[in-house]
Amino acid sequence: MKIKDITAKKVKLELYQLVVIAIGTIDYCETVIVKIETDEGLIGYGEGTGVTFVTGESVDTIIQAIGILKKELLGLDAFSIDTIHRVMDKTLVHNASAKAAIDLALYDIMGKYAKLPLYRLLGGIAKQMETDMTIGIGTPEEMAKEAVKIVKQGFLHIKVKAGMNPDDDIEAVRQIREAVGKSIHLKVDANQGWSVGDAIRVMQRFAEYGVEAVEQPVPHWDMDGLSFIRSKSPVSIMADESCFTPQDAIKLIKKDAVDLINIKLMKCGGLYRALQINAIAEASGIRCMLGCMMESRLGIAAGAALVASRSNFIYGDLDSFLHFKENDQVKGGFTSDGPHITLSDGYGLGIEVDF
Structure with a gap:
């Protein structure tokens, strides 16, 4: 063909x-x-x-x-x-x-x-996965209120954006934890925003509030800094912008720089490379999260199928479609109920596209 x-x-x-x-x-x-x-x-x-x-x-x-x-x-x-x-x-x-x-x-x-359906083609059996929901940067009070709204929608996992001001980041996480209680899983994404020193200081405090993982605390090129932070941090360290390729994953693992890797289809070049990165991570005892950029439900359907097909993905961060108004040009692929994404049994991605 x-x-x-x-x-x-x-x-x-x-x-x-x-x-x-x-x-x-x-x-x-x-x-x-x-x-x-x-x-x-x-x-x-x-x-x-x-x-x-x-x-x-x-x-x-x-x-x-x-x-x-x-x-x-x-x-x-x-x-x-x-x-x-x-x-x-x-x-x-x-x-x-x-x-x-x-x-x-x-x-x-x-x-x-x-x-x-794609999840079956990739070797999966389960057709459902769970995503977190992301809170953008605002005042600590605004972010805590947003967290409460998210929990009321049924989400058990929240990703908190940070990285602009370390003290504000600590206060935001403190208020969010106080607002949502101890049972909600919190991850923080600094998007390369901290220095090594600030990252270590902030993560000592985050541990007090039960943060499970911090994503990309320092600039993408600073793998040595990431490694040093991991050696001092009581919180798991996740690479995002530091890992685009399978070769990046190998470098991070050799430097003992990460506990987790955030794989994104748009960042690595699609499912084929994502499968390679996940295999490298899994063989090295590193778990993965499948993240997204700002994809429509087409890209999210592909990512959800990958998560559903591989047990090494312990987190799903596939919430971009929840931030968009529905678009008639791209339909199907999955249904969602709060944090739960249930994949279509349609062949391939199961997506209908007006093209």
């Missing part, structure tokens, strides 16, 4: 409210939907969502990259996922979100050909 055509278009996703994190503010999101057609009539859909201050990509660069990759991929076997990734990596350095869009569309095709 040969790749006959690859097309891409922008889709605008409307947020309910601003999302503020340590390295930027997100007030709206555009994503790229990719359509791959085969010579046997099967069609697959993928998604590429770039965040300029994380992946260095925008919707325009993603579309340009897909145009470049298309020239090299037309005529290749749609099932030859290893070859296709090698061709993409040889053609373009980085551009992970563009590669992810093509990757997801190919897995969608494979699922449709096999007449299996």
Whole structure:
């Protein structure tokens, strides 16, 4: 089955409210939907969502990259996922979100050909997973009120954004813990915002409030700093921006820098590379979280299928779709009830796309 055509278009996703994190503010999101057609009539859909201050990509660069990759991929076997990734990596350095869009569309095709939903194609049995909900940076009082709302919706896991002011971060976590009680699981994401010294000081306090993990406390390039923090921290350390590739995962593990790795499809280039990173982590005794950028329900359906298929994912951070108003151009894939995402039994991603 040969790749006959690859097309891409922008889709605008409307947020309910601003999302503020340590390295930027997100007030709206555009994503790229990719359509791959085969010579046997099967069609697959993928998604590429770039965040300029994380992946260095925008919707325009993603579309340009897909145009470049298309020239090299037309005529290749749609099932030859290893070859296709090698061709993409040889053609373009980085551009992970563009590669992810093509990757997801190919897995969608494979699922449709096999007449299996993606979670089954990946080897899973369970079709449901649980996600956390993220609180953006605000005043400690605002963040505590938001946490209460989230718990009332049934969420047991909350991710708290931090990294702009260490003392405010401590106070926000203190107020959130006081507001939601001891049974709610808290993780904190500093988005590279602290120094090594501040990170160690803050995490000593976070331990008092039962924080389970702190994500990316220092800049992505400072793996030595991350390693030093882990040696001093009473709280588990999770890498995010420090881990884009399987090679990054190996470096982090060799440096004893992490307890957990946050894998994102848009950051690593899709399901194929995500599976590699997870395998490296699992073989090294490192558990994983599957996170997201600002994907529509298409990208979230792919991520949820991966979590449902691999026991090494102990956390799911796939809440981006909850921050958007529903978009008629992308439907299906899963249903959600509070924190629970139940995958469709439709073949492939089970997504309906108006393309």
